[in-house]
Amino acid sequence: MVKKYIVELTADEEKQLLDLTRRGKTSARKLKRAQILLLADEGKIDETICEGLQVGLATVERVRKRFVLEGLEAALNERPRPGGQRKLGVKGEAVLATLAESEPPEGHRRWTMKLLAKRLVELKVVESISDETVRKALKKSASSPG
Numbered sequence: 342m343v344k345k346y347i348v349e350l351t352a353d354e355e356k357q358l359l360d361l362t363r364r365g366k367t368s369a370r371k372l373k374r375a376q377i378l379l380l381a382d383e384g385k386i387d388e389t390i391c392e393g394l395q396v397g398l399a400t401v402e403r404v405r406k407r408f409v410l411e412g413l414e415a416a417l418n419e420r421p422r423p424g425g426q427r428k429l430g431v432k433g434e435a436v437l438a439t440l441a442e443s444e445p446p447e448g449h450r451r452w453t454m455k456l457l458a459k460r461l462v463e464l465k466v467v468e469s470i471s472d473e474t475v476r477k478a479l480k481k482s483a484s485s486p487g
Contacts, residue, residue, distance in 0.1 A: 346405040348381035354413050355382065361417075374417050377404045428474050433466050437475065438482050454479075 350358070358375045361367055367375075373396055380390045387401045408416035429437060440460060445452045454472035461467050461475070 344387075344405070346402075346409040348378055348405055348408055350378065350382040355379070357413070370419065371417050373400075374404050377401055378408055378413075378416060381405055381408075428467055428470050429461075429478050433461070434478055434482055436464065436466050437461060437478055441479060 361375045454475045458472045458475045
C-alpha cells in the first residue's frame with residue numbers, strides 16, 4: 342500500500358527528536374510521537390511501528406499526517422481541548438457569592454449547596470446547575486454559605 346503521508350525529516354528535525362527522546366523530561370505522549378516520526382523517517386511501515394511502540398495504527402497515521410500537513414511542532418504537541426462551557430460566568434458567580442452571604446430562606450438556618458443551586462435556577466441566572474458546581478464556584482471564590 343502506498344503511503345499518502347511520507348515522513349522525511351531534515352537533519353535539524355531529526356536532531357531535535359533524538360534530543361527529545363534522550364532528555365527524560367518529556368511527556369509520554371510527546372515521546373511516543375517523536376519515536377513514531379523517527380521510525381517513520383527510517384522507512385518503517387505503520388504496522389511495524391505499532392508493534393514496536395505498542396500504539397494503535399490510527400495514532401501512527403495521525404502523527405504522520407499532522408507532521409506532513411502542519412509540521413513538527415503540531416505533530417509532537419497536543420491540540421488544546423475545548424472542554425465544556427462554564428455554567429456560571431463572572432456575573433453568575435457574583436450573584437452566587439452575594440446569595441451565599443445573604444440570609445437563608447425561611448425555615449433554614451443556613452444556605453446549603455442544594456438551596457443555592459435551586460435559588461440560582463429560580464432567579465434565572467442559569468437554566469440548571471448542580472450543587473457540586475455551586476460548591477466548586479464558592480470554593481474558587483473563597484465564599485462559603487452562611
